[in-house]
Amino acid sequence: MTKTHPDYDKDCFKHCVRYHGWLPACKWYKEHKRNGGLKYFTLCAKQAIDVFMLEMEGLLQRDEEDRRLRGVIICEANEGDAREIFSLVRPPLAEAVIVGDLAEILNFQDTPETEGRSPDEDDTKLRVRRLLELKRKCLSLRAQFPFDVINFDPYGSLVDPALEDNKLHKAFCKIFELQSAAPSFLLLVTTPVQVHSRVRARFREDFAANATRYRPIKDALSSRHGTDDYDGINEDRRIALGVAKSIIIPCARNNGWRHEHKGIYVYERGRGQKMLSSVVLFRQGGRRDDQSGYVADIVRVIKDMPTHYGPNEVSEDGAAMAHLARVVAYREKVRADHRT
Numbered sequence: 001m002t003k004t005h006p007d008y009d010k011d012c013f014k015h016c017v018r019y020h021g022w023l024p025a026c027k028w029y030k031e032h033k034r035n036g037g038l039k040y041f042t043l044c045a046k047q048a049i050d051v052f053m054l055e056m057e058g059l060l061q062r063d064e065e066d067r068r069l070r071g072v073i074i075c076e077a078n079e080g081d082a083r084e085i086f087s088l089v090r091p092p093l094a095e096a097v098i099v100g101d102l103a104e105i106l107n108f109q110d111t112p113e114t115e116g117r118s119p120d121e122d123d124t125k126l127r128v129r130r131l132l133e134l135k136r137k138c139l140s141l142r143a144q145f146p147f148d149v150i151n152f153d154p155y156g157s158l159v160d161p162a163l164e165d166n167k168l169h170k171a172f173c174k175i176f177e178l179q180s181a182a183p184s185f186l187l188l189v190t191t192p193v194q195v196h197s198r199v200r201a202r203f204r205e206d207f208a209a210n211a212t213r214y215r216p217i218k219d220a221l222s223s224r225h226g227t228d229d230y231d232g233i234n235e236d237r238r239i240a241l242g243v244a245k246s247i248i249i250p251c252a253r254n255n256g257w258r259h260e261h262k263g264i265y266v267y268e269r270g271r272g273q274k275m276l277s278s279v280v281l282f283r284q285g286g287r288r289d290d291q292s293g294y295v296a297d298i299v300r301v302i303k304d305m306p307t308h309y310g311p312n313e314v315s316e317d318g319a320a321m322a323h324l325a326r327v328v329a330y331r332e333k334v335r336a337d338h339r340t
Helices: 012-033 049-056 079-089 102-106 126-144 167-178 197-213 215-225 235-253 291-304 311-315 318-339
Strands: 040-042 072-076 097-099 149-152 184-192 257-268 274-284 307-309
Touching: 012 049, 012 149, 012 184, 012 257, 012 274, 012 307, 012 311, 012 318, 040 049, 049 318, 072 079, 072 126, 079 097, 079 318, 097 126, 102 126, 102 167, 149 167, 167 235, 184 235, 197 215, 197 235, 215 291, 235 257, 235 274, 235 291, 257 291, 307 311
Parallel strands: 040 072, 040 149, 072 097, 149 184, 257 307
Antiparallel strands: 184 274, 257 274
16 A cells, blocks of 8 residues: 655645644753754655754754754655655765664564674575664664654554554654663654544543542543543543553653653644644653652643644644745755755
């Protein structure tokens, strides 16, 4: 099945999320956590709107002499798109654009055929050669960690299929292990909101457990929604809360990260499909038995999130649309400069 993407140069819905969610959080992170440019990991499409937005805003830095963009690592499954991205973005090394499926790369484990072998070795068996190539990509990507900002925006879902069968979810959790050398990082994570029935059941169970165990959560639900009953809450809000408490937070807490949701955004994507994008700050030092930070974050999500971007909101958001046009123009200027 061929993977198709929207025309991101004209995707006003998604750019509202970039402009109002991703960009302010990245600016805040750079101001408070880093000197110089950010180290950024992304799964950008070939139009690379997120990369050029961050460069245009001074958060990623291009070398003045060779015009190479520093501090960016990109994973792209399509080999043709990867070549176009490399030519357009111009990172310093070819290894900065890793070609392959992110879940397969991050989830790679040695087999008896690859154990103890260098990924650069040759083999007479095609299957083993492919495994060694996958091992090479895995080691190459792991060596790039940690990052300041991770844009986990793959072609796939964190909530379908069920978690025990979801290779993308397993890869997502692996990121929190690989970030262990960082004191903090900012995560931008996007997923479709069509939820598998077993994941939805988990959302419901965790919701009920939270409302029963933590009085501040129960009170926040009643204050914000007039009920602490799962079925009495708007679907978008249920899913936003479910992704936070049942998908993102467990991966963080299991690896010693404190968490703070900066924003959750639900935006529309044609044919009735919706996407959810969360912006979350993680800091080292989280403990599974430290409930105060957990409760405070869940209460913040209940009270303030998500923000919705549908046709009405987007049509009135001239600032975001003008900003998208500037990013596209900036990218085309960079493209033209490369050709001269």
